[in-house]
Amino acid sequence: MTSTGPILRRGRRASSLVTSTVLAVGLLVAAGPASADEPTPTAPNPTGPTPTQPTPATAVQVVEPPVVTGTARYGSTLTSTTGRYEPGTAQVTRQWLRDGAPIRGATAATYRLVGADVGRRVAVRVVASADGLEQATTTTGPTTAVATAPLTVRTAPRIAGTRRYGQVLQASAGRWSSSGLTKRYQWYRDRTVIRGATQRRYAIAPADVGHRLRVRVTVSKAYHRTASATAVTAPVRHRRDARRTLTYSVRSDGSRGSLATFRRQAAQTLADARGWPGAGVRFREVRSGGDFTLVLARASRLTSYSTECSVLYSCRVGRNVIINEDRWVHTTRVWRSAKGSVRDYRHMVVNHEVGHFLGRGHLGCPGRGQAAPIMQQQSKGLHGCRVNPWPRRDEL
Numbered sequence: 001m002t003s004t005g006p007i008l009r010r011g012r013r014a015s016s017l018v019t020s021t022v023l024a025v026g027l028l029v030a031a032g033p034a035s036a037d038e039p040t041p042t043a044p045n046p047t048g049p050t051p052t053q054p055t056p057a058t059a060v061q062v063v064e065p066p067v068v069t070g071t072a073r074y075g076s077t078l079t080s081t082t083g084r085y086e087p088g089t090a091q092v093t094r095q096w097l098r099d100g101a102p103i104r105g106a107t108a109a110t111y112r113l114v115g116a117d118v119g120r121r122v123a124v125r126v127v128a129s130a131d132g133l134e135q136a137t138t139t140t141g142p143t144t145a146v147a148t149a150p151l152t153v154r155t156a157p158r159i160a161g162t163r164r165y166g167q168v169l170q171a172s173a174g175r176w177s178s179s180g181l182t183k184r185y186q187w188y189r190d191r192t193v194i195r196g197a198t199q200r201r202y203a204i205a206p207a208d209v210g211h212r213l214r215v216r217v218t219v220s221k222a223y224h225r226t227a228s229a230t231a232v233t234a235p236v237r238h239r240r241d242a243r244r245t246l247t248y249s250v251r252s253d254g255s256r257g258s259l260a261t262f263r264r265q266a267a268q269t270l271a272d273a274r275g276w277p278g279a280g281v282r283f284r285e286v287r288s289g290g291d292f293t294l295v296l297a298r299a300s301r302l303t304s305y306s307t308e309c310s311v312l313y314s315c316r317v318g319r320n321v322i323i324n325e326d327r328w329v330h331t332t333r334v335w336r337s338a339k340g341s342v343r344d345y346r347h348m349v350v351n352h353e354v355g356h357f358l359g360r361g362h363l364g365c366p367g368r369g370q371a372a373p374i375m376q377q378q379s380k381g382l383h384g385c386r387v388n389p390w391p392r393r394d395e396l
């Protein structure tokens with residue numbers, strides 16, 4: 001940006017500039033030809049020569065009209081000249097105008113634009129007077145409509161905290177060109193708005209794992225243009241980094257339902273940040289074999305794996321993790337009366353039986369009203385706990 005003259009700025013927004021063009025209103029009162037009701041100064045005199053006499057001035061004359069310079073924007077200061085007059089000893093008074101009406105007390109060479117000026121046009125009226133002469137009144141052309149002021153970011157917003165599921169991030173709004181701002185926050189998962197995430201703090205959700213979190217800080221203030229700036233994290237990680245990868249295959253043992261649905265939903269459960277990945281285990285499905293086999297079995301097949309298994313429940317025997325199809329489809333009476341959903345039961349039963357494969361034994365309800373441990377036998381009874389399809393933090 002270059003500067004020409006003291007304040008006149010050639011900014012990006014041409015509309016916010018004051019033009020230096022002026023309108024001289026009423027300045028030709030006396031400078032033109034005499035009006036008809038005055039005696040004609042050049043009346044012929046039959047008795048002598050006709051001298052050429054200058055018309056005597058009856059009013060102050062404007063030699064150079066006043067000018068307003070500066071940026072027509074809230075908070076900016078406009079400057080005006082008073083112009084030059086003949087005679088040079090003429091007394092001048094100045095009045096700033098808002099949409100043509102005098103602004104009370106605004107008679108100095110400079111005028112700082114206030115909230116009431118936003119959207120209005122400002123001008124200066126100068127009255128020049130001298131003894132024995134009519135005064136000359138000149139009004140500058142108005143500015144463009146006074147614009148709101150910009151808000152610019154000086155230090156970008158930042159996100160503090162550990163970017164892992166289970167942690168809470170905190171945004172700082174950054175530093176801006178003005179104080180006393182109203183600040184709003186909106187968090188995004190990659191480019192997608194996270195509904196309801198409008199506070200400075202954000203608790204990382206399971207769905208965030210593998211994605212970048214972003215916060216948009218929007219600042220606003222009266223007579224300023226609302227502005228925003230964004231901060232972004234690196235991809236969010238699991239509670240813990242994977243320490244080992246287990247492979248598994250999926251098969252049916254006499255089941256009648258959709259094995260594709262079983263395969264897909266089990267894979268979702270095993271990949272979910274709320275599940276065993278939080279203990280540092282990663283799962284990868286393979287076509288056959290693998291570290292364990294996930295079986296969707298007809299209920300009557302359960303006892304064929306071990307006499308310890310029951311046709312009523314799911315079971316884990318050696319490398320086989322056997323999900324009872326009756327339970328997969330219908331859940332249990334306990335689960336239904338606790339208003340647990342079918343999808344959550346499926347998460348629970350896969351997590352529980354895979355938990356056995358990981359070497360976990362059964363746990364009891366730790367206290368009335370608490371979330372049941374994933375290794376509690378929730379199919380059989382809750383014992384005061386709430387249904388819970390995921391490992392508790394103390395199980396990871």
Ligand SMILES: [Zn+2]
Binds near residue numbers: 352356362
């Ligand atoms: Zn069990």
